[in-house]
Amino acid sequence: MKNVKGLEISILHTGWIENDKAINFLLPKTGTKSNPTPLAEWWRVPSIAVLIKHPEAGYIIFDGGSRRGDEVGGGGRSRRDEQIAPLYIEEDQWADKQLEKCGVTVQDLSAVIISHFHWDHIGILECIQGTKAAQNVYVSKKDFGYGLVETHIKKSDVPTTYFYRNFEIPGLTYHYVEEDMEFLPGIEFIMLEGHTPGIIGLVIHAEEQTYILPSDAIYTAKNYGPPAIVPGLIYDSLGFFRSVEKLRKIEKEYHAKIIFPHDPDQLAGLKTAPYFYK
Protein backbone atom coordinates (compact mmCIF):
# COMPACT_ATOMS: atom_id res chain seq x y z
CA MET A 1 0.00 0.00 0.00
CA LYS A 2 1.19 3.51 -0.83
CA ASN A 3 1.61 6.52 1.42
CA VAL A 4 -1.27 8.96 1.13
CA LYS A 5 -0.90 12.71 0.77
CA GLY A 6 -2.75 14.57 3.51
CA LEU A 7 -2.92 11.54 5.82
CA GLU A 8 -1.64 12.58 9.26
CA ILE A 9 -1.91 11.48 12.90
CA SER A 10 -1.88 13.23 16.25
CA ILE A 11 -1.10 11.47 19.51
CA LEU A 12 -3.58 12.22 22.28
CA HIS A 13 -2.26 11.71 25.80
CA THR A 14 -5.23 10.48 27.82
CA GLY A 15 -3.89 10.26 31.35
CA TRP A 16 -1.72 8.00 33.51
CA ILE A 17 -2.35 4.57 34.94
CA GLU A 18 -0.35 3.20 37.86
CA ASN A 19 0.11 -0.50 38.41
CA ASP A 20 2.44 -3.30 39.47
CA LYS A 21 5.09 -3.72 36.77
CA ALA A 22 4.26 -7.43 36.76
CA ILE A 23 1.10 -6.55 34.80
CA ASN A 24 3.25 -5.29 31.91
CA PHE A 25 6.13 -7.77 32.13
CA LEU A 26 5.78 -11.34 33.32
CA LEU A 27 7.90 -12.04 36.39
CA PRO A 28 9.98 -8.84 36.48
CA LYS A 29 11.46 -9.94 39.80
CA THR A 30 11.27 -13.64 40.53
CA GLY A 31 11.55 -14.74 44.14
CA THR A 32 14.68 -16.71 44.91
CA LYS A 33 15.87 -18.90 47.79
CA SER A 34 17.88 -16.06 49.28
CA ASN A 35 15.22 -13.42 48.48
CA PRO A 36 11.88 -15.27 48.50
CA THR A 37 9.72 -12.13 48.75
CA PRO A 38 11.08 -9.44 46.40
CA LEU A 39 9.17 -6.17 46.53
CA ALA A 40 6.73 -5.45 43.77
CA GLU A 41 7.66 -2.47 41.61
CA TRP A 42 4.91 0.10 41.23
CA TRP A 43 5.13 2.32 38.16
CA ARG A 44 3.16 4.70 35.98
CA VAL A 45 2.30 4.28 32.30
CA PRO A 46 0.61 6.73 29.97
CA SER A 47 -2.58 5.99 28.09
CA ILE A 48 -2.92 7.26 24.53
CA ALA A 49 -5.46 7.55 21.73
CA VAL A 50 -4.69 8.62 18.17
CA LEU A 51 -6.52 11.14 16.00
CA ILE A 52 -6.26 10.41 12.28
CA LYS A 53 -6.78 13.11 9.66
CA HIS A 54 -7.72 11.47 6.36
CA PRO A 55 -7.90 13.49 3.13
CA GLU A 56 -11.24 11.93 2.10
CA ALA A 57 -12.84 10.57 5.27
CA GLY A 58 -11.98 13.45 7.58
CA TYR A 59 -11.26 12.79 11.25
CA ILE A 60 -11.22 9.32 12.80
CA ILE A 61 -10.21 8.44 16.34
CA PHE A 62 -8.41 5.21 17.17
CA ASP A 63 -9.13 4.22 20.79
CA GLY A 64 -10.77 6.66 23.14
CA GLY A 65 -8.96 6.91 26.46
CA SER A 66 -10.82 6.35 29.72
CA ARG A 67 -14.39 7.15 30.66
CA ARG A 68 -15.41 9.88 33.08
CA GLY A 69 -15.87 8.26 36.46
CA ASP A 70 -13.01 5.80 35.99
CA GLU A 71 -10.48 8.16 37.58
CA VAL A 72 -9.45 7.73 41.22
CA GLY A 73 -12.48 8.45 43.40
CA GLY A 74 -14.79 8.72 40.37
CA GLY A 75 -16.97 5.75 41.31
CA GLY A 76 -17.01 4.17 37.83
CA ARG A 77 -14.94 1.17 38.87
CA SER A 78 -14.83 -0.84 42.07
CA ARG A 79 -12.60 0.27 44.91
CA ARG A 80 -10.59 -2.90 44.43
CA ASP A 81 -10.04 -2.23 40.76
CA GLU A 82 -9.05 1.34 41.46
CA GLN A 83 -6.46 -0.05 43.84
CA ILE A 84 -5.03 -2.38 41.20
CA ALA A 85 -4.82 0.22 38.42
CA PRO A 86 -5.63 3.78 39.53
CA LEU A 87 -6.18 6.34 36.79
CA TYR A 88 -4.88 9.89 37.17
CA ILE A 89 -6.13 12.30 34.54
CA GLU A 90 -6.18 16.06 34.06
CA GLU A 91 -9.38 17.72 32.87
CA ASP A 92 -7.86 18.40 29.44
CA GLN A 93 -6.77 14.76 29.00
CA TRP A 94 -10.21 13.23 28.39
CA ALA A 95 -10.30 12.17 24.73
CA ASP A 96 -12.95 14.74 23.70
CA LYS A 97 -10.87 17.51 25.31
CA GLN A 98 -7.77 16.26 23.51
CA LEU A 99 -9.68 16.51 20.22
CA GLU A 100 -10.50 20.12 21.05
CA LYS A 101 -6.79 20.77 21.48
CA CYS A 102 -6.47 19.80 17.80
CA GLY A 103 -9.36 22.08 16.85
CA VAL A 104 -11.69 19.11 16.35
CA THR A 105 -15.01 18.32 18.07
CA VAL A 106 -16.80 14.97 18.35
CA GLN A 107 -19.21 16.27 15.68
CA ASP A 108 -16.29 16.33 13.25
CA LEU A 109 -15.48 12.61 13.70
CA SER A 110 -16.58 10.34 10.87
CA ALA A 111 -15.72 7.07 12.63
CA VAL A 112 -14.38 5.60 15.86
CA ILE A 113 -12.19 2.52 16.00
CA ILE A 114 -11.94 0.74 19.35
CA SER A 115 -9.01 -1.68 19.34
CA HIS A 116 -10.51 -3.66 22.24
CA PHE A 117 -13.05 -3.00 24.96
CA HIS A 118 -10.85 -2.56 28.01
CA TRP A 119 -11.94 0.41 30.14
CA ASP A 120 -8.97 2.63 29.29
CA HIS A 121 -9.74 2.52 25.54
CA ILE A 122 -13.48 3.23 25.26
CA GLY A 123 -13.94 6.62 26.95
CA ILE A 124 -14.83 8.51 23.77
CA LEU A 125 -17.95 6.36 23.19
CA GLU A 126 -20.21 8.20 25.63
CA CYS A 127 -19.11 11.51 24.08
CA ILE A 128 -20.26 10.67 20.54
CA GLN A 129 -23.93 9.88 21.16
CA GLY A 130 -26.03 11.64 18.52
CA THR A 131 -23.10 12.35 16.19
CA LYS A 132 -22.41 10.75 12.82
CA ALA A 133 -19.51 8.80 14.34
CA ALA A 134 -22.01 7.02 16.63
CA GLN A 135 -23.16 5.07 13.55
CA ASN A 136 -19.60 4.15 12.66
CA VAL A 137 -18.01 2.42 15.63
CA TYR A 138 -15.61 -0.33 14.58
CA VAL A 139 -14.83 -3.07 17.10
CA SER A 140 -13.07 -6.42 17.11
CA LYS A 141 -15.80 -9.05 16.94
CA LYS A 142 -13.79 -11.56 18.98
CA ASP A 143 -12.92 -9.09 21.71
CA PHE A 144 -16.38 -7.52 21.86
CA GLY A 145 -18.08 -10.92 22.11
CA TYR A 146 -15.67 -12.11 24.78
CA GLY A 147 -16.13 -8.94 26.84
CA LEU A 148 -19.91 -9.21 26.58
CA VAL A 149 -19.89 -12.79 27.88
CA GLU A 150 -17.57 -11.87 30.74
CA THR A 151 -19.71 -8.93 31.87
CA HIS A 152 -23.26 -9.93 30.90
CA ILE A 153 -23.35 -13.74 31.12
CA LYS A 154 -20.72 -14.49 33.72
CA LYS A 155 -21.58 -11.16 35.41
CA SER A 156 -17.97 -10.63 36.35
CA ASP A 157 -16.50 -7.20 35.91
CA VAL A 158 -13.05 -8.56 35.25
CA PRO A 159 -10.61 -6.52 37.37
CA THR A 160 -8.61 -4.01 35.33
CA THR A 161 -10.27 -4.95 32.03
CA TYR A 162 -13.97 -5.22 30.99
CA PHE A 163 -16.87 -3.52 32.77
CA TYR A 164 -20.62 -4.02 32.34
CA ARG A 165 -21.47 -0.32 32.00
CA ASN A 166 -19.13 0.14 29.05
CA PHE A 167 -21.23 -2.21 26.89
CA GLU A 168 -24.44 -0.33 27.76
CA ILE A 169 -23.82 3.03 26.11
CA PRO A 170 -26.97 3.75 24.07
CA GLY A 171 -27.20 5.00 20.49
CA LEU A 172 -24.11 3.34 19.02
CA THR A 173 -23.95 1.20 15.88
CA TYR A 174 -21.13 -1.32 15.99
CA HIS A 175 -19.37 -2.72 12.94
CA TYR A 176 -17.41 -5.91 13.50
CA VAL A 177 -13.87 -6.33 12.28
CA GLU A 178 -12.79 -9.95 11.96
CA GLU A 179 -9.87 -10.00 9.57
CA ASP A 180 -7.10 -7.92 8.03
CA MET A 181 -8.53 -5.48 5.50
CA GLU A 182 -8.12 -2.10 3.90
CA PHE A 183 -10.32 0.30 5.85
CA LEU A 184 -9.64 3.41 3.76
CA PRO A 185 -6.94 4.37 1.28
CA GLY A 186 -3.76 4.38 3.39
CA ILE A 187 -5.33 2.76 6.46
CA GLU A 188 -5.27 -0.99 7.09
CA PHE A 189 -6.87 -2.99 9.88
CA ILE A 190 -4.62 -5.78 11.15
CA MET A 191 -5.94 -8.35 13.60
CA LEU A 192 -3.69 -8.98 16.58
CA GLU A 193 -4.05 -11.40 19.48
CA GLY A 194 -2.65 -12.28 22.88
CA HIS A 195 -3.75 -9.40 25.11
CA THR A 196 -7.38 -10.35 24.38
CA PRO A 197 -8.92 -12.79 21.86
CA GLY A 198 -8.67 -10.19 19.09
CA ILE A 199 -7.36 -6.63 18.91
CA ILE A 200 -7.67 -4.25 15.98
CA GLY A 201 -4.28 -2.78 15.13
CA LEU A 202 -3.78 -0.13 12.46
CA VAL A 203 -1.19 0.39 9.77
CA ILE A 204 -1.31 4.01 8.63
CA HIS A 205 0.52 4.97 5.46
CA ALA A 206 0.73 8.67 6.27
CA GLU A 207 2.16 11.25 3.90
CA GLU A 208 5.82 10.77 4.83
CA GLN A 209 6.00 7.70 7.05
CA THR A 210 4.12 4.48 7.77
CA TYR A 211 2.98 4.13 11.38
CA ILE A 212 1.84 0.97 13.16
CA LEU A 213 -0.57 1.26 16.07
CA PRO A 214 -0.64 -2.14 17.81
CA SER A 215 -2.67 -0.93 20.78
CA ASP A 216 -2.35 -3.25 23.79
CA ALA A 217 -1.19 -6.23 21.71
CA ILE A 218 2.24 -4.73 22.56
CA TYR A 219 2.31 -2.40 25.58
CA THR A 220 5.83 -1.02 25.25
CA ALA A 221 9.02 -1.15 23.19
CA LYS A 222 10.47 -3.40 25.89
CA ASN A 223 7.67 -5.94 25.36
CA TYR A 224 8.39 -5.84 21.62
CA GLY A 225 12.10 -6.53 22.11
CA PRO A 226 13.88 -8.41 20.72
CA PRO A 227 13.71 -10.42 22.83
CA ALA A 228 9.94 -10.08 23.17
CA ILE A 229 8.70 -10.07 26.78
CA VAL A 230 5.21 -11.36 27.42
CA PRO A 231 3.08 -9.26 29.82
CA GLY A 232 1.82 -10.66 33.12
CA LEU A 233 -1.77 -9.70 32.21
CA ILE A 234 -2.34 -11.88 29.16
CA TYR A 235 -5.19 -13.81 27.53
CA ASP A 236 -3.03 -15.99 25.27
CA SER A 237 0.75 -15.86 25.60
CA LEU A 238 1.41 -17.73 22.35
CA GLY A 239 -0.91 -15.33 20.55
CA PHE A 240 1.21 -12.48 21.92
CA PHE A 241 4.31 -13.88 20.21
CA ARG A 242 2.39 -14.43 16.97
CA SER A 243 1.42 -10.74 17.06
CA VAL A 244 5.05 -9.74 17.58
CA GLU A 245 6.12 -11.74 14.52
CA LYS A 246 3.30 -10.32 12.42
CA LEU A 247 4.28 -6.77 13.37
CA ARG A 248 7.98 -7.35 12.66
CA LYS A 249 7.15 -8.30 9.07
CA ILE A 250 5.03 -5.19 8.50
CA GLU A 251 7.57 -2.97 10.25
CA LYS A 252 10.33 -4.25 7.98
CA GLU A 253 8.29 -4.05 4.78
CA TYR A 254 7.40 -0.38 5.24
CA HIS A 255 10.26 0.82 7.50
CA ALA A 256 7.36 1.66 9.77
CA LYS A 257 7.40 3.42 13.13
CA ILE A 258 5.50 1.62 15.89
CA ILE A 259 3.68 3.79 18.42
CA PHE A 260 3.20 1.83 21.62
CA PRO A 261 0.07 2.43 23.72
CA HIS A 262 1.49 2.42 27.26
CA ASP A 263 5.18 3.28 26.96
CA PRO A 264 6.37 6.11 29.24
CA ASP A 265 9.85 6.28 27.65
CA GLN A 266 8.60 6.42 24.08
CA LEU A 267 5.89 8.98 24.83
CA ALA A 268 8.46 11.28 26.45
CA GLY A 269 10.16 11.52 23.05
CA LEU A 270 7.00 12.08 21.00
CA LYS A 271 5.10 15.25 20.20
CA THR A 272 1.50 15.10 21.30
CA ALA A 273 -1.70 17.00 20.38
CA PRO A 274 -2.12 19.43 18.72
CA TYR A 275 0.96 18.34 16.72
CA PHE A 276 0.29 16.13 13.67
CA TYR A 277 2.83 13.64 12.29
CA LYS A 278 2.85 13.25 8.50
Ligand SMILES: [Zn+2]
Ligand atom coordinates in the same frame (compact mmCIF):
# COMPACT_ATOMS: atom_id res chain seq x y z
ZN1 LIG B 1 -6.13 -3.53 27.19
